[in-house]
């Protein structure tokens with residue numbers, strides 16, 4: 001079947017592992033639309049779901065056994081869209097099969113499994129990227145360049161990531177109809193039972209990755225947490241390796257519309273960012289003040305399909321050797337350590353935790 005999407009002469013053939021929420025809402029369509037990618041294969045253990053996705057997205061191959069998809073020599077890269085607890089294991093299998101990897105965030109659930117992956121990857125000539133798609137928000141990319149070139153020495157970083165109490169209504173409206181199956185493979189137990197851990201893995205993995213994308217390494221955190229009537233709130237004080245201080249606000253869910261953004265102060269400039277619910281695919285609003293030039297600048301980019309942009313960037317790195325813009329395995333490990341440090345700090349009543357000393361899991 002033909003679509004109207006114009007593809008480049010050379011495309012990356014991807015095999016997508018998982019036919020659940022994130023693949024239905026983002027990766028299948030992103031792979032279809034990306035100019036340098038071919039949605040070559042899909043895989044899920046849930047046969048009924050796999051059949052439904054084949055009908056909708058028409059990949060060339062479908063696999064119910066991940067090992068069989070990995071054996072397919074036509075597959076260049078694997079997109080891993082399965083539960084967090086399976087990320088490291090599935091990524092390891094992909095690396096051993098010689099495939100490039102784009103794995104959903106967070107990289108994994110324990111520092112040790114992620115470091116094992118890092119050691120394995122070091123022996124291979126493969127591209128490995130973590131799916132922190134916000135790095136492909138053109139507004140955040142503009143702010144990132146402004147920090148490198150114009151802001152001067154940064155003193156202060158404030159960021160907030162507050163999910164919305166109205167999110168599910170908005171997502172229902174903008175996402176495609178989602179399908180599920182009773183035979184989907186899920187981790188043992190209920191990962192949502194401990195909401196603190198679940199929200200840190202799911203949401204703080206974005207907040208910390210964005211903080212690190214803008215500011216570089218985080219040395220330590222001191223975190224406080226309160227929850228009342230289903231409202232979970234964290235305030236996390238950070239020290240950055242560049243000498244700046246920071247404060248991160250994670251709130252699930254604010255009783256308002258999606259509320260995410262940043263303020264960054266430097267010796268020659270200031271940045272303010274408003275970021276939207278990612279599912280409405282809208283580029284962040286960004287204003288940058290340059291004190292020397294007496295100039296404010298704002299990017300304008302209507303292309304807010306972060307998932308398609310992420311995939312095009314990943315493919316461009318593999319096919320053409322262009323610089324990897326997405327999060328690396330080192331970024332993934334540092335973010336996981338920051339999540340664990342936050343959890344440890346909360347349990348120790350706000351004690352300062354040095355991130356590089358952290359191990360284990362949440």
Ligand SMILES: NC(=O)c1ccc[n+]([C@@H]2O[C@H](COP(=O)([O-])OP(=O)(O)OC[C@H]3O[C@@H](n4cnc5c(N)ncnc54)[C@H](O)[C@@H]3O)[C@@H](O)[C@H]2O)c1
Nearest residue numbers: 018019020021022044045066081082083084104105184185
């Ligand atoms: N980037 C984002 O903003 C974002 C948003 C939502 C979810 N996610 C991430 O996406 C990941 C997946 O979440 P989800 O809600 O789509 O999960 P899900 O449980 O809905 O779907 C996962 C699917 O993978 C299949 N699967 C798992 N292991 C398999 C295996 N070994 N072989 C074959 N099939 C297998 C399951 O059967 C299931 O259908 C999570 O890590 C989550 O954090 C990211």
